[in-house]
Amino acid sequence: MIKTNNLKKDFDGFTALTDVSCTIPKGCIYGMVGSNGAGKSTFLRLITGVYRPDKGTILIDDQPVYENPEVKAKMTYVPDELYFLQGANMNRMADFYKAIYEKFDDDRFHFLTNAFELDPKKSLGTFSKGMKRQAAIILALSCRPEYMFFDETFDGLDPVMRNLVKSLICKDVVESKVTCIITSHSLRELEDICDQLALLHKGGLVLESDIYNLKTSQFKIQVAFNYEYTEELFKEIDVHNIKKIGSVTNMIVKGGREETVKRLEELKPIILEVLPLTLEEVFTYEMDALGYNFDNILE
């Protein structure tokens, strides 16, 4: 289990992360999204002990991470900007990791390298961006860690590769209860593989929830009435983001679907459309509520 408490990190007066507290249970695939510069990579670098927190704590299996090789031996991290030893090929990198990670699985390394159709003898410098990413993923998985962290890793893979990597992660989660944190810009990608989703904005944790909850505890509603009304009509309902144009109102409602529909039907609407939100819409509306929108640029 990963537990952070009031995590804070500053760089030269700029606060990259502020007051981030979360608990990631074993076997969880935790998705993290956020606006650019929100602090996702900083968060991962803190979790992996690359940075030391300025305030707050990070405990993995009740042990602090920073400068703790015993804890670091349980994790692998595929960062956004990949780094390989100068002039190395995959075999060389495998030897390097083998010397550090006790559980490095040679068979797995060979199996995956073949499966991905990569040449482990070719210099990594000759690999394309996508292939480098695949190589990093193979190396990370071959270390057989208990914790795996992927920073925008999926964003550089083609759809077939993405599914393959997701399946491999699912396999490790279901067989060995591996815990993962995946950051991405693509909510579509995270939706099927993550069970929890966290939304980071300007260094703060804005939202953290079960994905199923996010999709079922709020709805997009379009409603119209053939009588005059104002937004006051909906004051008993937990309405967000309301837009009324003429007799048609579009809004986001938080709450149970049946109860909301019942309340609205009591008002005798002539149009009532209820749609679940996609995760991208959830993101957009949450960010909009924080003032992160660019509608005014288009006016």
Place this chain on the structure above:
Amino acid sequence: MITIDIMSRVPIYEQIIEQLETFVLKGILNVGDQIPSVRSLSIQLSINPNTIQKAYSELDRTGIIDTVPGKGSFIAKDAKANLRNQQGNQLKELSNIVEKLALAGISKEEIVDVINKVF
């Protein structure tokens, strides 16, 4: 056996339940038939195993499947009957829909026509 519509707004957990229930109702899956394990479905569809486990737990709770630890999950003896009970309250929804159709001027004959076609 099971497919997921990733573009659908319906949560994956619900899609899995709906599909398995439909298979039981249509006789594609019968009492005692084994359904894919959480593990195999998760790997095959690249979906979080916890989501699938949640769906299976719900199906077990409502008596549609029986999970035998170490062996797998199988369609339960009373699956069809349990589903029929659940679908029972859909009749109320049907009543609401028929009311709306009637208000819109659709004749009783047209509605009965549709019902006949289904059977």
